[in-house]
Amino acid sequence: MTVHTKPVSRYTTAARINHWITAVSLVLLALSGMALFHPSLYFLTYLFGGGQMTRILHPWIGVVLAVSFLGLFLRFFMLNLWNRDDTVWMKNLGSVINNKEEGLPELGKYNAGQKLVFWGQSILIFLLLGSGLVLWDTYFASYTTIDQKRLSAVVHALCAIGAILIWIVHVYAAIWVKGTLSAMTRGSVSGGWAWKHHRKWFRQEVGKP
Amino acid sequence: MSVMQAFDLRRRSASSVPPPAAGKQAAVPVAKLIDVSKCIGCKACQTACLEWNQLDQPIGYTDGTYDNPTDLTTASWTVMRFTEYEHGDDLEWLIRKDGCMHCDDPGCLKACPAPGAIVQYTNGIVDFISDNCIGCGYCVKGCPFNIPRISQVTSKAYKCTLCSDRVVVGQAPACAKACPTQAIYFGTKDDMIAHAGKRITDLKSRGYQNAGLYNPQGVNGTHVMYVLQHADRPSLYAGLPDNPRISPLVGIWKGVMKPLSLAAIAFAGAFGLMHYVTKGPNKVTEHDEEKAAEVAGSDKA
Numbered sequence: 001m002t003v004h005t006k007p008v009s010r011y012t013t014a015a016r017i018n019h020w021i022t023a024v025s026l027v028l029l030a031l032s033g034m035a036l037f038h039p040s041l042y043f044l045t046y047l048f049g050g051g052q053m054t055r056i057l058h059p060w061i062g063v064v065l066a067v068s069f070l071g072l073f074l075r076f077f078m079l080n081l082w083n084r085d086d087t088v089w090m091k092n093l094g095s096v097i098n099n100k101e102e103g104l105p106e107l108g109k110y111n112a113g114q115k116l117v118f119w120g121q122s123i124l125i126f127l128l129l130g131s132g133l134v135l136w137d138t139y140f141a142s143y144t145t146i147d148q149k150r151l152s153a154v155v156h157a158l159c160a161i162g163a164i165l166i167w168i169v170h171v172y173a174a175i176w177v178k179g180t181l182s183a184m185t186r187g188s189v190s191g192g193w194a195w196k197h198h199r200k201w202f203r204q205e206v207g208k209p
Numbered sequence: 210m211s212v213m214q215a216f217d218l219r220r221r222s223a224s225s226v227p228p229p230a231a232g233k234q235a236a237v238p239v240a241k242l243i244d245v246s247k248c249i250g251c252k253a254c255q256t257a258c259l260e261w262n263q264l265d266q267p268i269g270y271t272d273g274t275y276d277n278p279t280d281l282t283t284a285s286w287t288v289m290r291f292t293e294y295e296h297g298d299d300l301e302w303l304i305r306k307d308g309c310m311h312c313d314d315p316g317c318l319k320a321c322p323a324p325g326a327i328v329q330y331t332n333g334i335v336d337f338i339s340d341n342c343i344g345c346g347y348c349v350k351g352c353p354f355n356i357p358r359i360s361q362v363t364s365k366a367y368k369c370t371l372c373s374d375r376v377v378v379g380q381a382p383a384c385a386k387a388c389p390t391q392a393i394y395f396g397t398k399d400d401m402i403a404h405a406g407k408r409i410t411d412l413k414s415r416g417y418q419n420a421g422l423y424n425p426q427g428v429n430g431t432h433v434m435y436v437l438q439h440a441d442r443p444s445l446y447a448g449l450p451d452n453p454r455i456s457p458l459v460g461i462w463k464g465v466m467k468p469l470s471l472a473a474i475a476f477a478g479a480f481g482l483m484h485y486v487t488k489g490p491n492k493v494t495e496h497d498e499e500k501a502a503e504v505a506g507s508d509k510a
Contacts, residue, residue: 191501
């Protein structure tokens, strides 16, 4: 007989909306950015109404992402502060990848991998915003020198690739670790999932009245 | 613009396919030679450029120098830059006709992300094809000479075309045609280098020991060259770069980064797929659910 535990609430509706605005804008930014980054991917500009429209839209979507991500940052940064258990978890990353989580420390709401995704994207999006503004010639061309723009182009491309790689890890983790996706779609996870992956957090949650 | 299709391309921006002219006999490289020592600063070339290219430079302001307009614009593809060079008791007025140098290895074309927005014909002329231009300003970052200007109205990039539309029918550029002192020559690049040699010999005989040709090798030579009285110090001429080359940052951005980035993304995707195939999903077990029910139950009891 299957045991059905009460779902454990993980994300509020507001947090979920915040997440999905960020997610959609990040995907659109990756597509439009890659279109302008590599000639072989220039065909992606058709998704945005052509080259000119891609060039016009990309920075505005970036503004949406920056504001939206700031929301996520403020919501979750306290929960993503590094602690000793995270270091132990990272040392046992090999076991985690091999689906052997037994013997790892009990975790709060986020494990070290999730925290690295969080801080990685926080830093990269901050750099992308800064370098992106320098490259936004329509409004800001006159504020920087050409050399600063050149440097920004390299920084922007590097950070974008970094952010895309982290995004791949983030999405893959959600596919790999079953039962995760419901946290962001419906806002809750099963008790078993919470027990298995974030036991300390689960104990806190069920401890609540 | 249909006549443009008669041009054979040597390079095409953001295109990895061989340009249409590959395998065909290339046109003879052309060049414009600007003899700074013969320029009187009359700006006939500027006027001819505006007229031939039907450009409309709005009336601006004077900043107290003879530079007018004070910088290149989307309409002024060439501007005379006046420099007062004082040395000892001597004052020299160095007047340089600024504009696109038509680099043999064009940084603008290298930086451009829009296929076919910047092309180089087999005769060496670098041209912007406005239809394909998306207005991103990458050409500005690629250019070692700070030449392209982006229009606030059309959001397209503009610069000197070396009158490619005149050259294709055997005419010299409008500026060369208009110059009253023949400070601007136009012909095959070999002829222009040979002619510059004669001019330099003449200048040296008149005391300009450092006279020379400006045909910078950092960009594999240019299709607009200068005869300079002081070729040892090009920067005297209103900041003409001494050793122009495509910025290494642009080289990285448009070089190794492109294939490496796609490879990294492909690798990450493949790693995920292989991980799933070999290790399988991470599943919550019955045991986990039971333990959860136990803890939740006991805490709530």
